[in-house]
Amino acid sequence: MAGSKSSTYEGFTAEERAAMKEHAQEEKKAARRGSPADKAAEAERDVLAKIAEMGDTDRIMAERVHAVVTSAAPVLAPKLWYGMPAYALDGKVACFFQSAAKFKARYATLGFNDAAKLDEGPMWATAFALTEVTDEVEARIAALVKQAVS
Template sequence: MTGTRKTTKRTETFTAEERAAMKERAQEVKASARRGSRADKAAEDEAAVVAKIAEMQDSDRVMAERIHAVVKASAPDLAPKLWYGMPAYAKDGKVVCFFQSAQKFNARYATFGFNDKAELDEGTMWPTAFALTRLTAADEARIGELVKRAAG
């Protein structure tokens, strides 16, 4: 079977956008492994996040820029990095929170979410992601509070 590739049911369940995000993640991991010092890596990671935000369409870009500023102000110890081709913020190498543009997955709204590393537990049920159509000052304040808690 050389030169032939079987298609499995698992790959058929992913959208083209999801497959593209997985490829971006693989490239991010490879690029990270090639980098030099920790300071160089941090600077390159932040530059990559800022560049990715600049590529976004208007409404997504505006929200991503504001979220980037809010996260940096609320939790300066979180390290910006790309995660599946989207801006994310990590602690000890683990992604705590992330922004996902609406455009990336042809969605109705952008998303700001938290991974389990955030430990935002409230009782037996709590939100881990928020739909965003625009950001108000109150939204930014709430995001800032959640990020501060998540960063510990």
């Protein structure tokens, strides 16, 4: 095609490769854990430790998201997923928090996977940008996670 630029595939970014390595380590660690109760307790400790490592803005938002998700939908089990705090329903990640710093983005993300029941007709949102977690945002997150597990 005349005048078109050729583009070359650059592969995964360093951040994407790091996230994939984290996921592999998470899976290996989960496979070595003991009883289901031990697995759940250790998985939550891992999530809280990952949140504690975040920079101030991301950490504050992640702490509030964690509190809202675990309160509004206690059936969701905290776990790490590609190095991010995530919440699983029957072993499948339903929602996750992605810090802005994780992929050098200008905002954090609250995302939902297909295990979340957010269906609204033929099209619905599965990710939300977060720059701050206000009382209003907390209420919206609570409503979304309740719907996700309904």
